[in-house]
Amino acid sequence: MITAYAGGVEMITRPSRTAPGVDQPLAASLRAENISVRFGGLAAISEVTLALERGHILGLIGPNGAGKTTLVNCLTGFQAPTHGRVLLADAPTLGWTAEHFRRAGVARTFQAGRLFKALSVVENIEVTGAGLGLSRRRARSLALELLAWLKLDDKAETLAGALAYTDERRVGIARALLLGPAFLLLDEPAAGMSDAESDELSSLVKAIPKTFECGVLLIEHNMRMVMDTCEMIHVLDSGRTIAEGTPAQIQKNKAVIASYLGGEGEKQLEIMEEGH
Numbered sequence: 001m002i003t004a005y006a007g008g009v010e011m012i013t014r015p016s017r018t019a020p021g022v023d024q025p026l027a028a029s030l031r032a033e034n035i036s037v038r039f040g041g042l043a044a045i046s047e048v049t050l051a052l053e054r055g056h057i058l059g060l061i062g063p064n065g066a067g068k069t070t071l072v073n074c075l076t077g078f079q080a081p082t083h084g085r086v087l088l089a090d091a092p093t094l095g096w097t098a099e100h101f102r103r104a105g106v107a108r109t110f111q112a113g114r115l116f117k118a119l120s121v122v123e124n125i126e127v128t129g130a131g132l133g134l135s136r137r138r139a140r141s142l143a144l145e146l147l148a149w150l151k152l153d154d155k156a157e158t159l160a161g162a163l164a165y166t167d168e169r170r171v172g173i174a175r176a177l178l179l180g181p182a183f184l185l186l187d188e189p190a191a192g193m194s195d196a197e198s199d200e201l202s203s204l205v206k207a208i209p210k211t212f213e214c215g216v217l218l219i220e221h222n223m224r225m226v227m228d229t230c231e232m233i234h235v236l237d238s239g240r241t242i243a244e245g246t247p248a249q250i251q252k253n254k255a256v257i258a259s260y261l262g263g264e265g266e267k268q269l270e271i272m273e274e275g276h
């Protein structure tokens with residue numbers, strides 16, 4: 001399927017949607033319904049319900065070990081919930097692998113870059129296109145368009161192993177976008193970035209829903225970026241949902257301040273307030 005976009009990337013190829021139970025057009029929502037994950041005696045997440053909608057940006061925050069990555073793993077087929085369901089377009093995804101989710105339009109990035117270090121940046125993105133069955137020429141042209149959109153075109157021929165950590169994150173986003181996702185889940189894309197770099201990334205992420213017609217879930221500890229980028233925020237603590245709301249509501253929420261914003265997040269909020 002070829003889809004034209006209004007933004008900088010002119011066209012992108014969507015893979016055929018071969019996951020069971022998924023109908024065209026692309027799913028409008030990806031939902032976790034009352035899901036729990038246990039690792040032996042540890043409850044990593046408990047009874048969490050969350051909905052990601054196409055065209056919107058949802059933030060997912062919480063202290064280290066709160067269960068954010070585990071939740072993303074459930075929403076992308078890397079982890080099966082112990083209880084509860086993940087629904088795509090209201091259809092249950094029981095038994096789906098990560099490959100099923102990917103083919104159904106759910107793409108993610110990882111905290112660690114997972115790039116082929118001996119390949120160039122553009123080749124790293126091209127291989128994703130090759131995996132979708134695109135010709136080399138088509139994969140390369142899409143990869144170059146995405147790199148330009150992400151303001152990384154000057155690094156196209158750089159070996160991935162020589163990239164700055166922050167640039168690795170953006171290459172990971174380019175690879176995920178090449179899949180033409182209906183949903184894009186970003187795991188700490190601004191880690192290690194300066195304020196100027198995270199502001200630039202924030203502008204790009206804010207443009208993703210319209211440009212690529214997808215929904216974004218943003219996991220981030222960088223509160224400046226979360227508050228500036230997300231329309232709604234979901235807060236986890238010790239595996240449980242403690243709040244949901246707009247950035248303004250979350251910044252004032254007493255439970256969130258007590259568990260998270262009172263610690264590492266607060267310093268960042270103070271810096272934000274000084275800067276605005």
Ligand SMILES: Nc1ncnc2c1ncn2[C@@H]1O[C@H](COP(=O)(O)OP(=O)(O)OP(=O)(O)O)[C@@H](O)[C@H]1O
Nearest residue numbers: 039042043044062063064065066067068069070071
């Ligand atoms: N595969 C696993 N086996 C056992 N325990 C795990 C596994 N994955 C995560 N955990 C535990 O589950 C809890 C939630 O971890 P998770 O990585 O989801 O948190 P997080 O909110 O993403 O943390 P961070 O912000 O540090 O990335 C933690 O106590 C973690 O140690």
